[in-house]
Amino acid sequence: MATRAGLLKRFFSTSMFSSQTTAAANAKPAPIPSTTLFISGLNKRTTSEKLNEEASKFGEVVHARVVTDRSSGYSKGFGFVKYATIAQAEQGIKGLDAQFLDGWVIFAEFARSRTPPGYLASTEKNTHQAEMD
DNA sequence: AGTGAGCGC
Numbered sequence: 001m002a003t004r005a006g007l008l009k010r011f012f013s014t015s016m017f018s019s020q021t022t023a024a025a026n027a028k029p030a031p032i033p034s035t036t037l038f039i040s041g042l043n044k045r046t047t048s049e050k051l052n053e054e055a056s057k058f059g060e061v062v063h064a065r066v067v068t069d070r071s072s073g074y075s076k077g078f079g080f081v082k083y084a085t086i087a088q089a090e091q092g093i094k095g096l097d098a099q100f101l102d103g104w105v106i107f108a109e110f111a112r113s114r115t116p117p118g119y120l121a122s123t124e125k126n127t128h129q130a131e132m133d
Numbered sequence: 134a135g136t137g138a139g140c141g142c
Binding site: 045075077078115 | 135137140141142
């Protein structure tokens with residue numbers, strides 16, 4: 001017959017403490033590497049120059065731009081930073097993400113691919129699209 | 134509106 005200890009062992013090894021690691025490796029954000037970073041959470045007074053300054057601390061910044069409304073000219077509170085290499089972009093994320101800038105916590109991540117090829121007003125080739133990412 | 138998630142003209 002089964003001893004009391006035997007039953008207990010069976011119980012604890014099967015039911016409760018066996019596999020708690022099932023729903024852990026399912027959601028993979030898997031960021032797509034890019035030299036361009038998307039910076040959000042910016043103070044509306046933060047300018048492209050200030051963003052460039054901050055980003056330059058962590059790598060060679062090719063270009064930095066805070067997005068502003070074309071008509072009003074005011075900042076939308078986010079922007080983009082392009083580094084020379086992806087490795088530097090990664091350093092840029094580690095250096096800028098979750099940090100304070102002008103009193104606001106900013107977020108840095110890889111930017112998505114920009115506006116699709118201009119089907120509207122492209123009279124010439126768009127060969128210089130790669131330089132604008 | 135400089136008022137708070139987001140992906141750039």
